[in-house]
Amino acid sequence: MWPHTVAILIGGQSKRMGSPKHLVRLQSGQTMLETMLEFASNLSGQVVILGGEVKGQRCIPDIRHKQGPVAGIEALLHSELDTEYLVVGCDMPSLTIDSISPLIQCATSALFSNNNRLLGLPLYVCGNVSTACSKYLDEGGRSIGGFVSQIENTVIPLQGREAETFLSINSLDDLDKFSLE
Numbered sequence: 410m411w412p413h414t415v416a417i418l419i420g421g422q423s424k425r426m427g428s429p430k431h432l433v434r435l436q437s438g439q440t441m442l443e444t445m446l447e448f449a450s451n452l453s454g455q456v457v458i459l460g461g462e463v464k465g466q467r468c469i470p471d472i473r474h475k476q477g478p479v480a481g482i483e484a485l486l487h488s489e490l491d492t493e494y495l496v497v498g499c500d501m502p503s504l505t506i507d508s509i510s511p512l513i514q515c516a517t518s519a520l521f522s523n524n525n526r527l528l529g530l531p532l533y534v535c536g537n538v539s540t541a542c543s544k545y546l547d548e549g550g551r552s553i554g555g556f557v558s559q560i561e562n563t564v565i566p567l568q569g570r571e572a573e574t575f576l577s578i579n580s581l582d583d584l585d586k587f588s589l590e
Contacts, residue, residue, distance in 0.1 A: 410452065410453055410454055411452050411453045411495070411513055412453070412454075413453060413455070413491050413492070413493040413494060413495070413513075414453060414455045414456070414457060414485075414490055414491040414493070414494045414495070415448075415449035415452055415453045415455070415456050415457075415494070415495045415497065416456075416457045416458075416459050416469075416481075416482075416485050416494050416495070416496045416497070417431075417442070417445050417446070417449060417456065417457070417458050417459065417497055417498070417499050418459045418460055418478050418481050418496065418497070418498050418499060418530070419431040419442060419458055419459065419460055419461040419463070419499045420459060420460020420461050420471060420478075420480075420481055430499055430500045430578065430579075431445075431461070431463075431499035431500075433500075433578070433584065435502060435584075435587070436587075441499050441500050441502055441578065442463065442499050444502040445497060445498075445499050445501065445502065445504075446466070448497075448502075448504050448505070448506075449497070451506060452495070452506050452509075453495075455490075455491065457469055457485070457488075457490065459471070459481035459482070459484060459485055459496070460478075460480075460481040460484075469481075469484050469485055469488050469490075470484060471483075471484050472484045472487065473546060476546060476551065477551045477552075478496075478498075478529070478530070478553055479542065479545065479546055479550065479551060479552070479553060479556050480546060481496075482496055482532070482534065482542060482553070482556070483539070483542045483543055483546055485534075486534070486536055486538065486539035486542050487539050487543075489536065489539075491536060492535065492536040492537070493513075493533070493534075493535055493536060494533070494534050494535075494536065495509060495512065495513055495531060495532070495533055496530060496531065496532040496533075496534060497509075497530055497531045497532075498530045498531075498577050500577040500578045500579065501530065501531070501575065501576075501577055501578075502578065502587070503573070503574045503575070503576065503587075504531065504574065504575070505574065508574045508575070509531050509533075511565050512531060512532075512533040512565065513533050515533055515563045515565075516563070517535065517560075517561045517562055517563050518532070518533060518534045518535050518538060518557060518560055518561065518562045518563070519532075519533040519562060519563040519564070519565060520532050520533070520553070520554075520557055520562065520564060520565070521564070521565050521566070521567050521572070521575060522564050522565070522566050522567065523566070523567045523571075523572035523575075527553075527554040527557070527564065528567075528572065528575050529552065529553030529554055529557075530553065530575070530577070531575065532553060532557070534557075538560045541556075541559050541560050542556060544559075545559050
């Protein structure tokens with residue numbers, strides 16, 4: 410098992426989905442959150458939920474409300490729960506331990522890219538960047554890619570269809586496509 414914390418973001422507004430994404434049921438019968446909790450608990454003994462409350466789970470509320478996923482990351486970093494974190498979205502049910510392994514083996518914060526475009530999640534982030542995260546938010550920054558560009562990082566390029574593993578389910582159309590796979 411990986412000895413650090415996996416954090417699952419659930420605090421988004423889910424506008425395109427029309428209902429909280431973490432509660433959406435997949436074809437397997439599990440909710441997206443249940444699927445991600447299973448993934449996280451298979452990777453690590455320490456799992457937290459960011460940006461919302463889930464009964465029976467350790468949760469870290471955002472310090473800043475309605476500031477996007479970086480606010481959840483900020484709250485995680487300021488919790489000082491650990492020194493290293495893997496941050497994933499609740500809407501990434503295709504993730505596997507093998508697929509994220511290159512991230513958690515990096516010496517610096519790390520994320521994937523595809524076709525020269527950064528994928529914000531999953532994100533491996535070192536705990537020593539909390540000040541940089543708060544500064545980025547104070548300056549009006551909101552994107553994970555923008556935050557990561559402010560800190561030492563490793564970008565791992567993906568080739569071809571590899572990136573499909575990291576796609577988020579953001580809408581009912583995405584959910585239909587995922588169900589067909």
